[in-house]
Amino acid sequence: MSRNEPVDVCVIGSGASxxxxxxxxxAAGRSVAVLESGRPTQPDRIPTARDDWERHLFDFFPRDDGSGRIAYAGDNEPGFHVSRFKGVGGSTMHFEGFYIRMHPGDLRRRTELGIGADWPVTYEALAPYYDRVEARLGVSGTLDNPFDPPRGPYPNPAIAMSCAVQRMKTGCDALGLHAAHAPVAIISRPDGDRGACNFCGGCWSGCLRGAISNAAQTYLADALGRGATLRTRASATRLVLDRGGRRVTGVEYLDENRELQLQSARQVVLCGNAIETPRLLLMSSRHDHPEGLANDNGLVGRYFSAHVTASVTTVFDERVDAHKGPNINGMVQDFWDHDDARGFAGGYVIALRNAELGPHYLYRRRFLGQPLFGAALLDALSDTFGHTATLSAYGEHFASADDRVDLHPDMKDTLGLPVPRVRIRHRDNEHAMHAHMSEQLRNIIDAAGGRDSSQATSSRALGTHLMGTCRMGDDPSRSVVDVAGRVHELDNLYIADGSLFPTSTPSNPTLTIQAMALRIAEGMAALPG
Ligand SMILES: Cc1cc2nc3c(=O)[nH]c(=O)nc-3n(C[C@H](O)[C@H](O)[C@H](O)COP(=O)(O)OP(=O)(O)OC[C@H]3O[C@@H](n4cnc5c(N)ncnc54)[C@H](O)[C@@H]3O)c2cc1C
Ligand code: SF4
Structure with a gap:
């Protein structure tokens, strides 16, 4: 096994956290090595620079080499499919940048509703970290949402609402709902060599102007500028402990030639996301940690959460051009805070979207499989393209201990490692919430004058927001990490990604993931070097 120069800190994963x-x-002067199992994206291949961009929507992303394989348990929630990106910048390279804060009550569910878990931090403790992450990413927004927790102004002015979003807002207004600008990690003013958003609508396949504040061009660029080392195609396979079994001494990883390497480090931080982090802990079992590291209480991999989601696409008689503008451009938070009268616990947020992308994408979403050819197909597309608009809702999932990530007993990935097996179920509370959100989406569409509001998707569990599996808490018998992000069982192993969420909350998670990561890293930096 080859050995790299030892470092102060080894970080596993180069994504949001x-x-x-x-x-x-x-920045605190520590030597840092980042291990990233994926490759860099290819900015010169961002498809919106090409005339035939619709045929190359995802060329920007390097192909998965098979190490991203996932197994689903037989009784998994129907339709639940994980979507993430293994590469430099992690899943932020593919995200929509909808950056919202949690509400204070989200963090006290056990105390206030008797379900889920309390977070060991308060909104007030998180707020300064939210402020700083928003400032670094140049989040664009405005204070027009009456449900926002206490906060100051956004670093950049809000991105204007597109035509489609304004049209859906008329429906919200008619119903007395408060449609507000969506805060997004997308810059509305130029910043250095990054251009302001120009409404091109290509966010999912890489932003040609650099307007989206993904991890690669923000915090990761900062890290590399401050001397951190990034090793790509470096897949961590095992955490190495000292003899006593209390301290991590380094990380074994397979390099791009599939040769085993050792990165020694005085501290290790797991940032691989809510599936890969428990997987690595479970793969690192040894004689004194037979069930995996940090897992004496059996909680590693448990309480895996995926938001409840519903989505409706409608058609307006007039053109609304929902292929122009960032994907998420407006929001409604009227159903976020818990209300007994709704008949379910927790709440959800509604996103007003520009998600038409282009004619080919629209064809695949609405007409694929229909017997439409030639002139009939052209007619259908020209009647529809430019006229559709989409609403989505994201809501709280109260995970049980049976919702989990473990290692598949037989299946291996292309590196010969056990494949993570996921199991998630939505129960009565999530079904009631899904029915409520679907009805509200239809109401908005009807009030805005859209057609086909009955086309609510049956989608219920969202595979892009991965949370839970290594819960944070004060009680070592009921959680995996403490409030500082340090695993209870080991002295120098930390977790800073979405796996430490004790509950999912209604919020799109990444702003909170990054605020928590900042808090944890600063706590580590404050310890003697
Ligand atoms: C299509 C899409 C849209 C989204 N839109 C939004 C949005 O609008 N708002 C929002 O809040 N969130 C959004 N998300 C979710 C957001 O991207 C994630 O919440 C966030 O990126 C998670 O951060 P993370 O650090 O936990 O993991 P990631 O950002 O996924 O980073 C994990 C990294 O670790 C690497 N890694 C994993 N295991 C290993 C290992 N063993 N060795 C080495 N490297 C490893 C992976 O390759 C990956 O690069 C979206 C996600 C997708 C897919
Ligand atoms: S709509 Fe804005 S953020 Fe999205 S790809 Fe275009 S310029 Fe970038």
Whole structure:
């Protein structure tokens, strides 16, 4: 096995959380090595620069080499499919940048509703970290949402509402709902060599102007500028402990030639996301940790959460051009805070979207499989393209201990490692919430004058927001990490990604993931070097 120069800190994963941890600890003077199992994206292949961009929507992303394989348990929630990106910048390279804060009550569910778990931090403790992450990413927004928790102004002015979003807002207004601008990690003013959003609508396949504040061009660039080392195609396979079994001494990983390497480090931070982090802990079992590291209480991999989701696409008689503008451009938070009268616990947020992308994408979403050819197909597309608009809702999932990530007993990935097996179920509360959100989406569409509001998708569990599996808490018998992000069982192993969420809350998670990562990294930096 080859050995790299030892470092102070080894960070596993270069996505939303890993980039923040690496930048913060490098700024504090620590030597940092980031291991990233994927490759860099290819900015010169961003498809919106091409005339035939619709045929190359995802060329920007390097192909998965098979190490991203996932197994689903037989009784998994129907339709639940994980969507994430393994590469430099992690899943932020593919995200929509909808950056919302949690509400204070989200963090006290056990105390206030008797379900889920309380977070060991308050909104007030998180707020300064939210402020700083928003400032670094140049989040664009305005204070027109009456449900926002106490906060100051956004760093950049809000991105204007597109035509489609304004049209859906008329429906919200008619119903007395408060449609507000969506805060997004997308810059509305130029910043250095990054251009302001120009409404091109290509967010999912990479932003040609650099307007989206993904991890690669923000915190990871900061980390590399401060001397951190990034090793790509470096898949961590095992955490190495000292003899006593209390301290991590380094990380074994397979390099791009599939040769085993050792990265020694005085501290290790897991930032691989809510599936890969428990997987690595479970793969690192040894004689004194037979069930995996940090897992004496059997909680590693448990309480895996995926938001409840519903989505409706409608058609307006007039053109609304929902292929123009960032994907999420407006929101409604009227159903966020818990209300007994709704008949379910927790709440949800509604996103007003520009998600038409282009004619080919629209064809695949609405007409694929229908016997439409030639002139009939052209007619159908020209009647529809430019006229559709989409609403989506994201809501709280109260995970049980049976919702989990474990290692598949037989299946291996292309590196020969056990494949993570996921199991998630939505129960009565989530079904009631899904029915409520679907009805509200239809009401908005009807009030805005849209057609086909009956086309609510049956989608219920969202595979892009991965949370839970290594819960944070004060009680070592009921959680995996403490409030500082340190695993209870080991002295120098930390977790800073979405796996530490004790509950899912209604919020799109990444702003909170990065705020928590910043808090954890600064706590580490404050310890003697
Ligand atoms: C299509 C899409 C849209 C989204 N839109 C939004 C949105 O609008 N708002 C929002 O809040 N969130 C959104 N998300 C979710 C957001 O991207 C994630 O919440 C966030 O990126 C998670 O951060 P993370 O650090 O936990 O993991 P990631 O950002 O996924 O980073 C994990 C990294 O670790 C690497 N890694 C994992 N295991 C290993 C290992 N063993 N060795 C080495 N490297 C490893 C992975 O390759 C990956 O690069 C979206 C996600 C997708 C897919
Ligand atoms: S709509 Fe804005 S953020 Fe999205 S790809 Fe275009 S310029 Fe970038």
């Amino acid at each position: 890993g980039s923040v941890v690496a930048a913060t600890l490098a």
